[in-house]
Amino acid sequence: MNQRRVRSTLAKATLVVSLMSGVALTLGGCALAIVGAAGAGTLIATDRRTLGAQTEDREIQVKASSRINDALPDTAHVNVTVFNRRVLLTGEVPDDASNQKAKAVVRDINNVGSIVNELAIQGASSFSARANDSYLEGRVKTAMVGEKDLRANYYKVECERGIVYLMGLVTQDEGAHGADVAAQTPGVEQVVKVFQYIKPEEAVALEKAAASDASVVSAASAPVDTGATVGTVPDSPVTSRPLDKQAPASVKDSDIHSGNPNPTPAVK
Numbered sequence: 001m002n003q004r005r006v007r008s009t010l011a012k013a014t015l016v017v018s019l020m021s022g023v024a025l026t027l028g029g030c031a032l033a034i035v036g037a038a039g040a041g042t043l044i045a046t047d048r049r050t051l052g053a054q055t056e057d058r059e060i061q062v063k064a065s066s067r068i069n070d071a072l073p074d075t076a077h078v079n080v081t082v083f084n085r086r087v088l089l090t091g092e093v094p095d096d097a098s099n100q101k102a103k104a105v106v107r108d109i110n111n112v113g114s115i116v117n118e119l120a121i122q123g124a125s126s127f128s129a130r131a132n133d134s135y136l137e138g139r140v141k142t143a144m145v146g147e148k149d150l151r152a153n154y155y156k157v158e159c160e161r162g163i164v165y166l167m168g169l170v171t172q173d174e175g176a177h178g179a180d181v182a183a184q185t186p187g188v189e190q191v192v193k194v195f196q197y198i199k200p201e202e203a204v205a206l207e208k209a210a211a212s213d214a215s216v217v218s219a220a221s222a223p224v225d226t227g228a229t230v231g232t233v234p235d236s237p238v239t240s241r242p243l244d245k246q247a248p249a250s251v252k253d254s255d256i257h258s259g260n261p262n263p264t265p266a267v268k
Contacts, residue, residue, distance in 0.1 A: 047153060048169040048198075048206040049084055056111055057082040067105045072098050077124040080106075081158045083167040085113030088194055090160040092124045116194050116254050118165065125161060132187075133159040140164055140182045147181050150174075157182070162189035164249070170195050171203055183248040194254040 047054060061082040068078050076098050078091040087106050093099050099119050106115055125133075137159040144152035155178050156167040164182045166175075175195045182191045198206070 047210055048203065050209055053084055057084065060085065060087065060109055060112060063109050064106050067109070068102050071101055071105050075124060076102075077130075078102055078119065079158065079160065081156065081165070081167065083156045083194075084169060084196055085111055086116065086167065086194070086196065087112055087114070088116045088118065088158060088165055088167060090118045090158060090163075090165060092120050092122050094121070094123070096121060118160070118163075118192070118254075120161070129161065133161065136162065136164065136185070136187050140185050140188065143181050143185050144178065147177075150177055150181065154178070159188075162187065163192060164188050164190070165192045165194050165254075167194045168196070169198050169203070169206060171200050172197055174203075179251045180248075183251050185249075188249040190249050191251040192254055193251065 049057070061080050064080045064082070064087060065078075068076075068080065072078065073094060076091070076093045078089060078093065081088040081090070089102055089106070093102065099117070099121055102119060103115055103117055106112055137157050140157050140159070141152060144150055144155060144157075151174075154168050154170055154174060158165040158167070164185075166178055166182060168175075168178070170178065175193055175197060179191050179193050182188060
């Protein structure tokens, strides 16, 4: 590889890292702050999506959230979660017209592969209910981190009205294991699998591709001081129910079943 190509590759990687950092700041609900290129490279290496796919997902999420907020009435409460071009819509809308409008808005965004619509037609959830959902979401993530033989970074977790939605590029066994951990978490009422299933050999190939992307990003920029505060994370203001013995939550698949990690874009 000649010097000009190396400089071009590094410049492109630096630009993408900058975009990712800006988008991360836009997504206020995310509990993750990118503190430097080296840190970003580490995070990318644990994700089976390529660097380009991760960036594309963030762009879709920002656009969808903004456009849905502009198009729907104030009484709507819609969360947008994107993984590998699959868009998950959760929350509450006042009527079917708003429900259809939300889907239409997402369908018009470039590069959307598929839409999983889990919106409920009912009044918007209360602040306390949303706080409890955030608490449960964190609880599931913590349970996954502590689970033996499970890589928590392979799963994206979203919680709405006590229902946990799981996304990710996983094998059948990984999907079942992750869903079981979520279902065993106290307070979770139901687990919905929104996975894109891949074969074990595909998982290995995707991890190698992601690691290759990470090495380019790490070489592109030196760590920078973002002024992020590092210290003890305060306790959640939500009071959980006692850790009593409860029956595991039910588990079901979403309405979309796809073994293709690169779906055909949604029809416009």
